[in-house]
Amino acid sequence: MSNCIFCKIVRGELPCEKLYEDDSVLAFMDIGPIVKGHALVIPKAHHDPLTDVPTELLGKIMTVVQRIARAQRDGLGADGVNIHQANGKAAGQEVWHTHFHVIPRFANDGHSWNWRAQKYEQREEMQALAGKIRGALPS
């Protein structure tokens, strides 16, 4: 993908602060960290959306996500880690090359999620939604 920023990073046409790479996965620092130390993990090949990433490759990406999270814990002394993946415009995705955010968390780091837990008024509503998801699960 010639215009994709993350493909340009993979090709070395744009700089990045690299953390790790292998044949298929690259991890680097996010230039706009929501908490300092925030990293991104991407497949080197252009895939988007997440639902189109080949499963074997996704396994390799997640292995690197876990390694970066461990390194943030051990190297930065992170008290916790958030993994975030925006998939689609409605989910806030801005770069259209699948990526995982690995965000180190510290007590009093000043970040908080705008997480509004809603309620199902009727259990049937949840059951109906669950039924639709189960019915659409690929075999």
Ligand code: 5GP
């Ligand atoms: P999204 O909103 O798509 O999940 O996240 C895109 C992320 O990519 C943002 O956190 C943003 O800071 C990061 N980002 C955008 N452009 C660049 C870049 O050129 N270099 C790096 N290292 N990160 C970038």
Ligand code: ZN
């Ligand atoms: Zn790309």
